[in-house]
Amino acid sequence: MTRELRIPATGLVVLVGVSGSGKSHFARRHFLPSQVISSDYCRAVVSDDENDQSATGDAFALLHHIVGIRLRRGLLTVVDATNVQPRSRESLLHVAKEHDVLSAAIVLDVPPEVAAERNRTRPDRDFGDHVVPRQHRELRRGMRSLHREFKRVHVLAGDDIDTAVLVRERPWNDRRDLTGPFDVIGDVHGCRAELEDLLGDLGYEIEHDAEGRAAGAHHPGGRTAVFVGDLVDRGPDTPGVLRLAMGMVAAGDALCVSGNHEAKLLKALAGRKVRVAHGLAESLEQLAAEDAAFRDAARAFMDGLISHYVLDGGRLVVAHAGLKESYHGRTSGRVRSFALYGDTTGETDEYGLPVRYPWAREYRGAAMVVYGHTPVPDTEWINNTLCLDTGVVFGGKLSALRYPEREIVAVPARRQWYEPTRPLAAAPDARDIDDLKIDDVLDAGGVETALLGRVTVREENALAALEVMSRFAIDPRWLAYLPPTMAPAATSKEEGYLEHPAEALAAYRDAGVRRVICEEKHMGSRAITVVCRDAATAESAFGVRDGSTGALYTRTGRAFFRDPARTAAVLDRVRDAVGAAGLWDELDTGWLVLDGELLPWSVKAMDLIRGQYAATGAAARAALPAASEALARAAARGVDVGGLGERTERRAANAGLFRDAYARYCWDVDGLDGIALAPFQVLAGNGHAWATERDHVWHMEVAERLAAADASGLIRPTAWRTADLDSPDSEKAVTEWWEKCTAEGGEGMVVKPLGPLPDDRRVQPGLKCRGREYLRIIYGPDYTEPAHLDRLRARSLGRKRSLATREHALGVEALHRLVGGEPLWRRHQAVFAVLALESEPVDPRL
Amino acid sequence: MLLTITTTRHPADDLGFLLHKHPARMQSFEQSFGTAHVFYPEAGPERCTAALMLDVDPVRLVRTRGRNTPDFSLGQYVNDRPYAASSLLASAMANVFRTAMRGRCDSRPDLADTEIPLTVTLPALPCRGGPAQAERFFAPLGWRVDARAVPLDEAFPSWGDSRYVSLTLTGELRLADALNQLYVLLPVLDESKHYWLAPDEVDKLIRAGGGWLAAHPERGAITRRYLSNKRGLVRAALGRLAGVDQAPDEALSQPEIDDEGPDAAGTADTAETAGAAPEPRTPLAELRVRAVLAALHEEGASSVIDLGCGSGRLLARLADDAAFTEVSGADVSYRAVEIARRRTAGARRVREVFQGALTYADARFGDHDAAVLMEVVEHIDPPRLGAVARVVFGGARPRVVVVTTPNAEYNVHYEGLAPGAMRHPDHRFEWTRAEFGAWADGVCAAHGYRVRYVPVGDADPAAGAPTQMGVFVR
DSSP states (O other): OOOEEEEETTSEEEEEOOTTSSHHHHHHHHSOGGGEEEHHHHHHHHHSOTTOGGGHHHHHHHHHHHHHHHHHTTOOEEEESOOOSHHHHHHHHHHHHHTTOOEEEEEEEOOHHHHHHHHHHOTTOOSOTTHHHHHHHHHHHHHHHHHHHOSEEEEEETTHHHHOEEEEEOOTTEETTOOOOEEEEOOOTTOHHHHHHHHHHHTOEEEEOTTSOEEEEEOTTOOEEEEOSOOSSSSSOHHHHHHHHHHHHHTTSEEEBOOHHHHHHHHHHTTOOOOOOTTHHHHHHHHHTSOHHHHHHHHHHHHTOBSEEEEGGGTEEEETTOOOGGGTTOOSHHHHHHHHHOOEEEEEOTTSOEEEOOHHHHOOOSSEEEEOSSOOSSOOEETTEEEOOOBGGGTSEEEEEEETTTEEEEEEOSSOOSOOSSOTTTOTTTSOOOOEEHHHHSSOOEEEETTTEEEEOOHHHHHHHHHHHHHHBOOTTTOOOOOOOOEEOSOOOSTTOSOOHHHHHHHHHHTTOOEEEEEEEOOSEEEEEEEESSHHHHHHHHOOOSSOOEEEEOTTSBBSOSSHHHHHHHHHHHHHHHHHTTHHHHTTOSEEEEEEEEEOHHHHHHHHIIIIIHHHHHHHHHHHHHHHHHHHHHHHTTOOOTTHHHHHHHHHHHHHHHHHHHHTTOOOOBTTBTOEEEEEEEEEETTBOHHHHSOHHHHHHHHHHHHHHOSSSOBOOOOEEEEETTOHHHHHHHHHHHHHHHHTTOOEEEEEEESSOOSOTTSOSOEEEEOTTHHHHHHOTTTTSHHHHHHHTTOOOHHHHHHHHHHHHHHHHHHHHHHTTOOHHHHHHHHHHHHHHHTSOOOTTO | OEEEEEEOSSSGGGHHHHHTOOTTSOEEEEETTEEEEEEEEEEOSSOEEEEEEEEEOHHHHHHHSOTTOTTTTGGGTSSSTTTSOSHHHHHHHHHHTHHHHTTOOSSSHHHHTSOEEEEEEEEEEEOTTHHHHHHHHHGGGTOEEEEEEEESOTTOGGGOEEEEEEEEEEEEEOHHHHHHHHHHHHHHHHTOOSSOOOTHHHHHHHHHTTTTTTTOTTHHHHHHHHTTTOHHHHHHHHHHHHHHHOOOGGGGGSOOOOTTOOOTTOOOOHHHHTTBSSOOSSOHHHHHHHHHHHHHHHTTOOEEEEETOTTSHHHHHHHHOTTOSEEEEEESOHHHHHHHHHHTTTOTTEEEEEEOOTTEEOGGGOSOSEEEEETOGGGSOGGGHHHHHIIIIIIIOOSEEEEEEEBGGGGGGBTTOOTTOOSSTTOSOOBOHHHHHHHHHHHHHHHTOEEEEEEESSOBTTTBOSEEEEEEEO
């Protein structure tokens, strides 16, 4: 009969046997080469000689290091070394314990003569005849302690060595094979009636036993309930809850993890001494009224509950008090303790309750963790974790999470069944907060994006962004997005022009794009608007609790206005317009993020205008006419002033044009009067990143509707045209439109592709074509002088384009993370990266 | 870009001899940043005007600049240098009128030594401090000063005046003196130089200022501004002025200007440093440091982290204090961290000085017995204070936390501080004692600390002390 050896599928397997016992041979037969770490191999790595005994110390240091890393990563790891001494096994077991994995030993018990004979046939093993017998003696001596050391010990001898079959056992908590859908149910605490209400609302059909008691529930849609534990204690009908849950678990309609109350009740039922408090008395009393058979069944049920489940391919973890990432799927006393009781700081609060370590605040794992244990007034996502204990027994509600839908279903308590020790809403740390960690933005190296793969963020840029972000940016909860930069079209060859539509259109035509949209470029300051229907939406969608209902911020994340009242007034107007345009319902959302431009330029850029543009203009207009006049007088005297006179006159005229160029974008405002907001993209709303789901024509049309619906006059529409790149007439039409707009003082236009984008990653998301006069503000009053223009044509666009592409990918990533309900730190990473990239040295005039 | 010099001393066209430039021709001189032209719009026996016009080439200007010139990027092509009478014009003067500035005129030696009627015009002179400043600097030299502010933009009267004045000086002076005065005072009024300061700047100043600067009532200000507030150079120059010209030494005792600039730790509280009402003998910043050290001693703090250490003023003191086993510093500003590192380099007790932000939880903040937030919280936007409290009191959880912040009630005692204004442009708020107390109470309740308050600085019976300090203990 073949021996079946059960070993942990993800733990540590230690092979034990004297030199020459055939461990390596055995390992090769049963495991992948990468799973087996042998001491010989490590000796070779550190000394180039796998028999160099003097390298043993370093070899084992390396072996332990590799074993530790593999176990941390949840990989089955087999140690191929003699391991005959308890001391060497102890250090390996220590590594396994550190990573909370199970371990097994497989002993190959080969007679020393056989082993010695084998060694003799191997020329590289000339370590003397005394070695194997000594190892054999050590093995014998330690055999008994082996069983204490390992959960499983398999001793193989004779033919068993060659015929044994290995059975890999997954830990009980590993139910990644179950993919749901699930309904995870919070702490019930003996509230049977509410549980029946909730199951009903979730669509379960309750099954009753002969006495009419609820004894099971089945979902016709094949959903599975998952109880987070604490079914028992405090409430009016602990036996009823147990009966229902036990029936569901037995029938495969539910899973259940143990809560701390089950663990304590079990102890009490087993007759062990426990302090009867926190509602245990009620359970004991209620169970005493049940028959012994039920009591036994309940005991067996609670005894069989494990501390956590890993479900749905590892994407969902359920544990009563939550579970930090390094414990997912692991098995040890401290894992169980964490899952049942949470991690406590050892301190107690003013009510004598333990202060819990805020593990969720620091959670950065990919798996969703759903738990209960600590009553909270409302469920709230913290870093992809959710507490479902909404205190039904204290008069709150019983909550469930539909997975994968991420919907919350809750039923109210029928009454307060139990007096809480601490008022439900009073606990300051009951409402956990998803603060950011420095590692989220530094040392992160970059951000994985759907569009471009990993976008690298260099350390110096991250450090620069850290300063700007933390000193000036608004609350990261509002900072959903930062606008990416945009590259200009290739430099024009047209006489007198640096930028011209021809190059932008050609760029897209060459890339295989058939149609583009040309949007008027407003000259103001970029403004991102986040607007919520109300403060409740702000809290549920963004986790902002200070009563604000949105934000208005600049391209570096600063509040647009210092005065919150002014921001609120703008938001009111935008909100009204969104409502009047019917967009809340149409887009099925309570919030929107809009990209736009806020006018006039002078609202935000007054310091820059005063200190640089207007100042330059003032100096030029004071000096040039005087110089021109002096030259004219000298010329009148017959002095040959060469071309200087004419040139100075032309420069005087340029100074005037320069002044007109900036002045066009400045006007005085009074409160909100005179301020205009021109939205040009609806970036995102509930569940949808509209920026990527709709084309730019849709966005322009929505912007037009917003402007039309806005009674306050704040929202300004954006002029736009589409162009067919196969049609010269169409190109001519948009070119003329651009010429007309810019001649009238417009900044220019932005050209963006319509229709399916070619696969080429280098295709720009948009190209700007700025007007000839506008560019005076950028390149100086005299840039149109032929000598200057020729020099400027040598400008290089490569870095700017690369930057625009990368920032665009990050922006889209930020939006997808936002609408995907990802935790704050994940959203913030993408947004932060945009700011970091903005600190890369790129010609700011592009 | 334009300077005209007119004289009416008969025969006025002798001006050409004085300047060594012939009135009948335009002469051009290549400069590193453009071309200087000298020509005469008028040249008669009654009246003669010489014009120096500097035609700045912005591209060449960029090339002569250091990469780190503050306006390197955006201001590259849009700046006033091609138009304004700045240090560029002064350099051009020194180059074009070198001989005239030395007072040498071989053909009219008497004339060079004679005070002659002169009118100087500068249509666009950048002038910090406006027309009054021009008056202050030029009038003591014997000029009648007509300085008119150039409006920033006539179409926007609300924008007010630009920093340029249209300047006309009239007086009877030696031409060489007039030129030297302009050479020194143009960049002084502008307060920005186009080249980096080198030690020979002092020599240039001494040379050009010979005969007039030592007696000028504003010589201290002129020297400091000419040398762009570089303390070492200023001290050397003032010392040499005092030595060479036997001028009183009082210029040396001018208050030093803090070259650290405002940083996140707010070490440069402008209102506090610039004329607090009752001038305290010990500066408030020093009193604050002493109060913080005393609080840490009293609590028996062993290791200390200075959160928002700025350029390391407190950190250096902590590092020198044998009461502490180990000190660290963190600041959000990379530049501040660099300065603090330099300042504490080699100090044995300094564990690390690093860049970090109080709105991001950071393991490096932990593992200290005490933390200090000296003049830090008022630099944080109120909506972010909650996160800061969680990071410091909830996350790092040192046993002792010392927080200092301005007491807004005391602001009435700062002259020149408008009612409701704050002491530093980067302050996001300044708390009254009650407001600080309310915040502190919230922190204590949420994170399990007790707090006591210590006034810092001379306390006023009604308004309290200028700085308030909270000592939080867990």
